[in-house]
Amino acid sequence: MKVKERTFTFVIKKAEEGGYTAQCVELPQVHTEGETLKEVKKNMRDAMNLTMDYVKEKAKRQKGEIVEITVR
Numbered sequence: 227m228k229v230k231e232r233t234f235t236f237v238i239k240k241a242e243e244g245g246y247t248a249q250c251v252e253l254p255q256v257h258t259e260g261e262t263l264k265e266v267k268k269n270m271r272d273a274m275n276l277t278m279d280y281v282k283e284k285a286k287r288q289k290g291e292i293v294e295i296t297v298r
Contacts, residue, residue, distance in 0.1 A: 232278075236270050238263070253277060 235251040241259065246266040250256040250273075258273045260266030285292050 232274075234270075234274055238266060250274070 234253070236248045237251060238246050238248045241247050245259060245261040246263060247259045248257060248266050248270050250270075256273050256277050258266065258269040260269045282292060284290075
């Protein structure tokens with residue numbers, strides 16, 4: 227079964243110098259910024275897509291298997 231969508235949680239804060247910063251709760255190393263809320267939300271999607279592509283490629287190179295689970 228292949229999961230097509232995932233939901234991640236980001237904390238968005240106003241930056242002192244203007245604009246916004248966002249950090250993923252589940253993967254704290256994933257963060258981004260943007261001048262507007264619309265831009266930071268787009269950048270959040272881009273950052274997560276890049277991160278998931280990287281994880282999949284890394285697993286492939288290491289001949290690993292990606293297993294997805296759903297929790298509540």
